[in-house]
Amino acid sequence: MEKVIVKIVRENDKIELPKYETSGAAGMDVRANITEPIVLGSLERTLVPTGLKIAIPEGYEVQVRPRSGLALKHGITLLNTPGTIDSDYRGELKMIIANMSKDSYTINPGERIGQLVLNKVEQIEWEVVGTLDETERGAGGFGHTGK
16 A cells, blocks of 8 residues: 655644554544543534644645544534645644534543545646536436435
8 A cells, every 4th residue: 555655743742643543444533632621512513623733745635534433422523524634734733523412522632533534636627618518417416316
């Protein structure tokens, strides 16, 4: 498997680097860089810092995704999902966490709060034309094939 070098800066040496939890994982778990727990009420959202800054090589992005266990067991998700970190962004990575359950949820210092997935990207170059080719689907939109 090809590996891509991504430079990373930690706010301090105590911050754990994102890591793959299994050998086949696509996403690296990233942790909350907070000193006190954050209690997130039902339907509330908050911005949680990670204490990390990265330099993604040009031609790549890092997507920010929720953790499935938090979503299923606690109704915790990330908004703007998947979020994109562009290759030219150099600020701190932060997660927009939302509680979609009826119960409060406590985010603890160092807790795994999301996943980072590296993807190759291509940029678009537009070609203006008068018409597009016909397809079987055509302009059929949301729900055009049923439920």
